[in-house]
Amino acid sequence: MSTTTPTPLLADLVREVRKTREYRKLTDAIPYTRYMGIGVENLAGEMLCRMTYTPKLIGNSLIPALHGGSLGAMLECAAVFELLLQTDTERVPKVISLTVDFLRSGKPQDTFAKALITRQGRRVANVRVEAWQDDRTRPIASAHALFLLAEP
Known part of the structure; x- marks a missing residue:
């Protein structure tokens, strides 16, 4: 017989986080974002995604530069969190x-990203994301994503 507390359903957790703005509850509930060090924060009044630097994120140790896959994962997570927290899904x-x-190459330091929903329909959403490190006006990566919001 297990004595562990059952984890809340994602829908319940998302509703709670939308109200309380305690984003860490959501990111901590997802093993992948915990492993990658990806979280959501309210910085200067806006919701930003942060990937905390750890050496495992390096792809080219000679430069050193962040692995492109880790940047891509962060951009995708930022878009998903924006959709979960800013829409009804x-x-x-x-x-x-x-x-x-x-x-440009990502340095071995924390990276930030901001997602913007450019168009949202009933079932599909378009999201644009930019990632930067020192200077927001000099992004290191950007992404355009198309998401299915609900089952057909």
């Missing part, structure tokens, strides 16, 4: 397509 949106543009 209670299911994790499914990626239809994701295009990432790598603009």
Whole structure:
């Protein structure tokens, strides 16, 4: 017989986080975001995604530069969190397509991202995301994603 506390359903957790703005409850409930060090924060009055630097994120140790896959994962997570927290959807949106543009090497330091929902229909949403480190006006990567919000 197990004595562990059952984890709340994602829909319940998302509703709670929308009200309380305790974003860490949501990101901590997802093993992948915990492993990657990806979280959501309210910085200067806006919701930003942060990927905390750890050496496992390095792809090229000679430069050193962040791995492109870790940047792509962060951009996708930022888009998903934006959709979960800013829309009525209670299911994790499914990626239809994701295009990432790598603009410059990511340094071994924390990386930030901001997602913007550019168009949302009843079943599909378009999201644009930019990631930066020191200077927000000099993004290191950007992405355009198309998501399915609900089952047909």
